[in-house]
Amino acid sequence: xxxxxxxxxxxxxxxxxxxxxxxxxxxxxxxxxxxxxxxxxxxxxxxxxxxxxxxxxxxxxxxxxxxxxxxxxxxxxxxxxxxxxxxxxxxxxxxxxxxxxxxxxxxxxxxxxxxxxxxxxxxxxxxxxxxxxxxxxxxxxxxxxxxxxxxxxxxxxxxxxxxxxxxxxxxxxxxxxxxxxxxxxxxxxxxxxxxxxxxxxxxxxxxxxxxxxxxxxxxxxxxxxxxxxxxxxxxxxxxxxxxxxxxxxxxxxxxxxxxxxxxxxxxxxxxxxxxxxxxxxxxxxxxxxxxxxxxxxxxxxxxxxxxxxxxxxxxxxxxxxxxxxxxxxxxxxxxxxxxxxxxxxxxxxxxxxxxxxxxxxxxxxxxxxxxxxxxxxxxxxxxxxxxxxxxxxxxxxxxxxxxxxxxxxxxxxxxxxxxxxxxxxxxxxxxxxxxxxxxxxxxxxxxxxxxxxxxxxxxxxxxxxxxxxxxxxxxxxxxxxxxxxxxxxxxxxxxxxxxxxxx
Numbered sequence: 001x002x003x004x005x006x007x008x009x010x011x012x013x014x015x016x017x018x019x020x021x022x023x024x025x026x027x028x029x030x031x032x033x034x035x036x037x038x039x040x041x042x043x044x045x046x047x048x049x050x051x052x053x054x055x056x057x058x059x060x061x062x063x064x065x066x067x068x069x070x071x072x073x074x075x076x077x078x079x080x081x082x083x084x085x086x087x088x089x090x091x092x093x094x095x096x097x098x099x100x101x102x103x104x105x106x107x108x109x110x111x112x113x114x115x116x117x118x119x120x121x122x123x124x125x126x127x128x129x130x131x132x133x134x135x136x137x138x139x140x141x142x143x144x145x146x147x148x149x150x151x152x153x154x155x156x157x158x159x160x161x162x163x164x165x166x167x168x169x170x171x172x173x174x175x176x177x178x179x180x181x182x183x184x185x186x187x188x189x190x191x192x193x194x195x196x197x198x199x200x201x202x203x204x205x206x207x208x209x210x211x212x213x214x215x216x217x218x219x220x221x222x223x224x225x226x227x228x229x230x231x232x233x234x235x236x237x238x239x240x241x242x243x244x245x246x247x248x249x250x251x252x253x254x255x256x257x258x259x260x261x262x263x264x265x266x267x268x269x270x271x272x273x274x275x276x277x278x279x280x281x282x283x284x285x286x287x288x289x290x291x292x293x294x295x296x297x298x299x300x301x302x303x304x305x306x307x308x309x310x311x312x313x314x315x316x317x318x319x320x321x322x323x324x325x326x327x328x329x330x331x332x333x334x335x336x337x338x339x340x341x342x343x344x345x346x347x348x349x350x351x352x353x354x355x356x357x358x359x360x361x362x363x364x365x366x367x368x369x370x371x372x373x374x375x376x377x378x379x380x381x382x383x384x385x386x387x388x389x390x391x392x393x394x395x396x397x398x399x400x401x402x403x404x405x406x407x408x409x410x411x412x413x414x415x416x417x418x419x420x421x422x423x424x425x426x427x428x429x430x431x432x433x434x435x436x437x438x439x440x441x442x443x444x445x446x447x448x449x450x451x452x453x454x455x456x457x458x459x460x461x462x463x464x465x466x467x468x469x470x471x472x473x474x475x476x477x478x479x480x481x482x483x484x485x486x487x488x489x490x491x492x493x494x495x496x497x498x499x500x501x502x503x
Contacts, residue, residue, distance in 0.1 A: 005082050006165040007174050008190035012346045016145055016162070017129050019184050024131060027180065031131040031143075036062050038146075040124040042198055043095055045117040053106055056195040057118075059093050068095045071195075072104055077234050080174075080358055081193065094118075122152035122198035126159045132167070133177065139169030141177055150194055152201040161190050175359055179352060186346035188248075189241050189354060215239075216428025217269070218383070225379050229273040230364040232425065236266035237357050244345055251338040253302050259345075260295040263288055266357065268421040272386055281360055287353045294344065301335045303454045383426040384501050390422040391499065394442075398491050404484040410456060413449050420446060427501075434500035441494035448487045455480050 024031050039061045044050045050057055054073040059066065071085040088099045097115045105111055126148025133141045144163045149156050162185070164174045181187070192200075217232045240262040247255035270277065270285035344350060394415050401408045420443065427435050458476050462468040 005080070005171055005174075006163050007080055007178055008164075008193075009162045009178070009187040009351075010190045011145070011160045011162055012186035012188070012342070016147075016185065020131065020143065020145065020181065023181065023184050024133070029133055029135065031133045033129070033131050035127065035129050038062050038124075038126055038128050040194075041093065041120050042122050042124070042195055043118045044121055045114055046119060047117075048199075049109065049114055049117075051199060053109065055104075056193070057095055057097075058195070059090070059095050061093065066090050066093060068099070070097075070100055070104065077237065077358060077361060080362070121202045122150060124148065124150045124159065124194045124198060135169075135173055135176070137169065137173070139173035140167040141165065141169075141173050142167050143177065146194075150198045150201060152198060155201040157197055157201060159194065162187065171362075175355055178355060182348040182351045182355075186343070187351055188244065188346050189351075191238075191241055191245060215424070217265075217425045218379070219428040221380060221429055223379050225273065225276055225382050226364070228379050229269060229276065230361060232269045233266070233357055233361040233364070236262065236269060237354065237361065240266060241354070248342065248345065251341065253298060253305055256295070256298050256341060257302060260292060260298050263292050263295070264417075265421055265424060267292060268418065269425055272422065272425055284353070284356050284360060287349075287356070291344075291350065291353065297335050299453075300457070303450075303457050306454060307457065380429060383429050386422055387426055387501050388499070390419040394419045395495050398495055401491075403488050404481070406452060406456060406480055406484060409449050409452055409484070409487055413446070413453070416442065416446050416449065430501050434498075438497050438500045441490050441497065444490050445487065445494055448483060448490060452480070452483055452487070455483065 021033070041059050043057045043059070050070075056071045058069045058071075060069065066089070067087055068090050069085055069087045071083050073083070086100050086104065088096075090096060090099070095118065097111050097118075126146045129145045129147075131143040133143060135141070142163075142165045144165065146159050146161050146163070148159045150159055151157075162181070164178055166174055217235050218228045220228070220231075223231070240259070243255065243258040243262050247259055267285055267288035270282065270288065274282065274285075394412070397412055397415060401412070420439075423435075423439060427439065455476060459480075462473060462476065
């Protein structure tokens with residue numbers, strides 16, 4: 001049995017083999033190179049017994065050599081895959097489960113029944129180019145570039161990925177090599193294995209997405225402050241990379257909003273836990289800020305999209321002025337397009353940011369801290385202090401506001417957003433019902449201010465017209481006044497509600 005430790009990246013672009021070889025030669029890195037064609041068939045029962053136990057069974061042919069492999073439960077964080085695997089040479093292309101060790105099977109699994117029911121589900125066929133690299137410290141890394149396809153029946157999906165597998169030594173060698181190649185190749189972390197992609201193709205029934213629920217990062221009340229942040233890094237990085245994949249699959253502004261939101265969420269954790277972080281870790285926060293700022297335009301783009309969309313809430317009213325619609329569309333065209341965003345998400349700097357977060361998580365995971373109940377500096381007190389500070393800031397601003405003032409409400413949007421991020425990190429440590437009751441009016445305020453921003457954009461664009469339609473001006477002013485009254489009422493409820501975190 002071996003434990004496979006590898007970084008996996010998806011590749012965007014061509015001439016990958018040439019670029020890698022040139023880079024290694026330029027850096028005087030010693031390597032041996034080879035190419036081979038691999039044909040793989042994955043097996044499971046029709047009921048997916050192996051999949052349900054987080055196991056994957058593969059038979060691989062390379063020339064005349066045939067090998068069966070079973071991989072058991074592992075972990076994927078930030079593109080780093082760690083999973084035990086068992087390899088056995090066989091003579092034909094039908095797997096023989098009895099050749100694997102008995103201890104890998106769960107008590108609920110019957111090896112004989114699984115063997116009897118095995119069927120071929122999908123294939124992965126690809127050319128593998130490998131560079132076996134030995135660095136100056138004696139670490140050995142196999143760099144593998146796979147190009148081919150995964151197929152199930154008539155369904156196919158391209159394979160174009162790079163894997164950094166640790167053969168011998170310290171896993172830091174993987175990160176060093178990856179950082180080097182970030183500068184030469186357009187990459188992004190690969191979250192799904194070839195097997196996971198094959199299962200997705202084989203699945204005949206559509207996957208029904210669950211209704212999104214509010215996810216809170218910290219929820220272990222007995223945890224230490226240090227461990228809470230460490231777990232939050234893993235959680236946040238996974239959310240970020242899933243949102244990146246969702247955007248690249250469907251490049252819409254709403255998907256891009258999720259990418260920006262997850263960057264902001266991770267960064268907020270670095271602000272909350274700043275007193276417990278090293279100077280190097282705080283530099284990651286600065287990089288997160290860089291990318292959050294690069295995407296600040298997304299919020300305005302969402303408002304403009306809603307206003308110019310023919311099915312948008314206000315479009316029928318806006319049709320009173322074709323000049324206004326044209327003006328809004330001109331504003332919309334000034335934003336980056338999907339190709340620009342794709343290049344950003346595959347850039348060296350963005351990959352290095354994600355790798356730094358992953359390295360920070362791994363370094364912290366190796367030094368877990370046991371919470372001390374006798375110490376006043378506990379996670380619960382930490383959370384109470386941070387949430388109280390957040391509430392004090394936003395409540396003070398809200399109380400000092402003049403009622404029914406459009407610009408003052410819009411000015412509070414950033415502070416409200418930061419307060420909601422504090423809740424996303426820490427509110428899961430407290431009673432669900434009390435927490436949800438408290439947060440509801442504050443979230444309603446956020447939503448109302450977002451709608452107010454759309455109406456404010458309309459006003460700004462109307463002011464640019466030499467003769468704005470009176471009907472449209474009156475309608476816009478009426479909508480703003482009605483919304484301001486609703487916001488005033490919601491604000492009063494939010495400020496008056498009892499805190500949920502005081503025990």
